[in-house]
Amino acid sequence: xxxxxxxxxxxxxxxxxxxxxxxxxxxxxxxxxxxxxxxxxxxxxxxxxxxxxxxxxxxxxxxxxxxxxxxxxxxxxxxxxxxxxxxxxxxxxxxxxxxxxxxxxxxxxxxxxxxxxxxxxxxxxxxxxxxxxxxxxxxxxxxxxxxxxxxxxxxxxxxxxxxxxxxxxxxxxxxxxxxxxxxxxxxxxxxxxxxxxxxxxxxxxxxxxxxxxxxxxxxxxxxxxxxxxxxxxxxxxxxxxxxxxxxxxxxxxxxxxxxxxxxxxxxxxx
Amino acid sequence: xxxxxxxxxxxxxxxxxxxxxxxxxxxxxxxxxxxxxxxxxxxxxxxxxxxxxxxxxxxxxxxxxxxxxxxxxxxxxxxxxxxxxxxxxxxxxxxxxxxxxxxxxxxxxxxxxxxxxxxxxxxxxxxxxxxxxxxxxxxxxxxxxxxxxxxxxxxxxxxxxxxxxxxxxxxxxxxxxxxxxxxxxxxxxxxxxxxxxxxxxxxxxxxxxxxxxxxxxxxxxxxxxxxxxxxxxxxxxxxxxxxxxxxxxxxxxxxxxxx
Numbered sequence: 001x002x003x004x005x006x007x008x009x010x011x012x013x014x015x016x017x018x019x020x021x022x023x024x025x026x027x028x029x030x031x032x033x034x035x036x037x038x039x040x041x042x043x044x045x046x047x048x049x050x051x052x053x054x055x056x057x058x059x060x061x062x063x064x065x066x067x068x069x070x071x072x073x074x075x076x077x078x079x080x081x082x083x084x085x086x087x088x089x090x091x092x093x094x095x096x097x098x099x100x101x102x103x104x105x106x107x108x109x110x111x112x113x114x115x116x117x118x119x120x121x122x123x124x125x126x127x128x129x130x131x132x133x134x135x136x137x138x139x140x141x142x143x144x145x146x147x148x149x150x151x152x153x154x155x156x157x158x159x160x161x162x163x164x165x166x167x168x169x170x171x172x173x174x175x176x177x178x179x180x181x182x183x184x185x186x187x188x189x190x191x192x193x194x195x196x197x198x199x200x201x202x203x204x205x206x207x208x209x210x211x212x213x214x215x216x217x218x219x220x221x222x223x224x225x226x227x228x229x230x231x232x233x234x235x236x237x238x239x240x241x242x243x244x245x246x247x248x249x250x251x252x253x254x255x256x257x258x259x260x261x262x263x264x265x266x267x268x269x270x
Numbered sequence: 271x272x273x274x275x276x277x278x279x280x281x282x283x284x285x286x287x288x289x290x291x292x293x294x295x296x297x298x299x300x301x302x303x304x305x306x307x308x309x310x311x312x313x314x315x316x317x318x319x320x321x322x323x324x325x326x327x328x329x330x331x332x333x334x335x336x337x338x339x340x341x342x343x344x345x346x347x348x349x350x351x352x353x354x355x356x357x358x359x360x361x362x363x364x365x366x367x368x369x370x371x372x373x374x375x376x377x378x379x380x381x382x383x384x385x386x387x388x389x390x391x392x393x394x395x396x397x398x399x400x401x402x403x404x405x406x407x408x409x410x411x412x413x414x415x416x417x418x419x420x421x422x423x424x425x426x427x428x429x430x431x432x433x434x435x436x437x438x439x440x441x442x443x444x445x446x447x448x449x450x451x452x453x454x455x456x457x458x459x460x461x462x463x464x465x466x467x468x469x470x471x472x473x474x475x476x477x478x479x480x481x482x483x484x485x486x487x488x489x490x491x492x493x494x495x496x497x498x499x500x501x502x503x504x505x506x507x508x509x510x511x512x513x514x515x516x517x518x519x520x521x522x523x524x525x526x527x528x529x
Binding site for chain 1: 392395396397399400402403404405406407411
């Protein structure tokens with residue numbers, strides 16, 4: 001048997017925004033059928049990574065293969081064909097605000113297929129049932145709570161039965177109940193639908209509890225990767241500080257500044 | 271000194287870069303129009319939003335502009351005993367200039383700003399990005415119908431503006447000031463030429479419609495996705511499209527009516 005290829009293969013990825021280097025030689029493999037988490041502090045470009053995988057941004061150097069196709073060499077039509085097989089859950093939900101929940105979930109189906117309305121209704125209700133919001137089909141996005149909006153967005157992301165879903169900070173700003181619901185949903189949908197999930201997050205406990213494999217990135221590099229247990233046992237002081245949320249460590253509590261005493265004794269302006 | 275030159279260079283480059291982006295954007299939008307043929311409803315909804323909803327302001331303004339033209343024209347013409355020509359004066363001013371230009375300025379303020387704000391907010395709430403990831407091209411799905419609708423609505427609005435304006439001139443001239451009704455209409459009929467005046471006016475209004483809508487949708491699509499960015503983009507839409515309309519009007523007038 002030949003060694004099987006990962007679904008997403010990122011090699012030597014370089015990306016910068018202005019003068020700021022966001023990725024400096026990143027290698028990541030996402031295995032099919034699993035939940036892979038990408039963790040790291042805020043501002044390490046986790047969302048950028050998802051946009052690079054989805055082909056919305058171009059890397060400066062390096063390659064990203066999704067299901068054997070190199071994302072940034074695809075023509076417009078091929079890229080759009082590939083995107084039909086990827087779902088993405090934005091942090092804000094990114095629901096279309098001028099149509100209701102039902103039409104939001106039906107949107108990708110109506111755009112990409114010529115199915116009759118009766119069948120679309122069945123499909124949409126099935127997807128909404130999966131996230132527990134069949135009863136909310138007539139609500140407008142402005143009437144939903146943050147957690148519900150994300151669940152609707154999740155129903156929309158699975159509307160076309162994609163091969164993989166990318167979650168951008170799904171737990172941020174959620175109360176414990178919605179958080180629990182989302183955690184369970186992500187795991188159960190991944191297993192029930194045979195999806196591959198990429199989960200970008202800095203909510204350590206929730207993410208570690210459902211992922212099969214974790215990459216920790218910081219300052220443009222992968223600092224550690226492995227199963228959640230392996231990451232928890234990591235020898236790296238930095239990873240330990242991040243996973244346990246310690247206020248001081250390799251990442252100092254104080255922002256770079258001149259000596260405190262000296263600063264206070266200096267007169268004048270600021 | 272070097273610093274100043276550097277800044278000048280950077281801002282010039284910035285302007286050209288934006289111009290380039292704007293034209294590429296127009297090209298992709300025009301390409302997206304093809305995909306609208308099987309889905310005319312998308313365009314119709316936007317014609318309603320940009321056209322029908324702008325109707326009130328256009329009709330009221332048209333009426334008052336026509337009435338003022340009637341008053342001012344009468345006061346000038348009566349000195350020369352030419353008040354029978356009031357109809358010609360009102361109709362030609364409206365059809366050739368005021369109809370297309372004032373409608374375009376009002377259209378920029380009413381519909382253009384709304385388009386920019388709508389698209390800008392869709393961008394800042396990641397709706398456009400979300401569509402891209404659902405493999406739906408926002409240029410074809412969101413921008414192209416709005417662009418086409420603006421180009422369709424503008425000449426219709428300008429025509430209504432001119433028609434209501436002529437009625438305003440008639441009320442004031444004939445109704446209040448006692449200009450002879452027969453002379454008012456017959457002189458207008460004899461002097462307003464379809465090719466020379468009406469068609470040229472229509473061409474102007476189509477051109478203005480395209481320019482105003484192009485600027486409005488581009489500003490929205492290209493805005494910085496924050497509340498401040500959207501507000502700036504909306505202001506820029508009104509300022510730039512008003513200036514563009516006035517500048518373009520001079521060029522078109524020179525081409526059409528200059529000997």
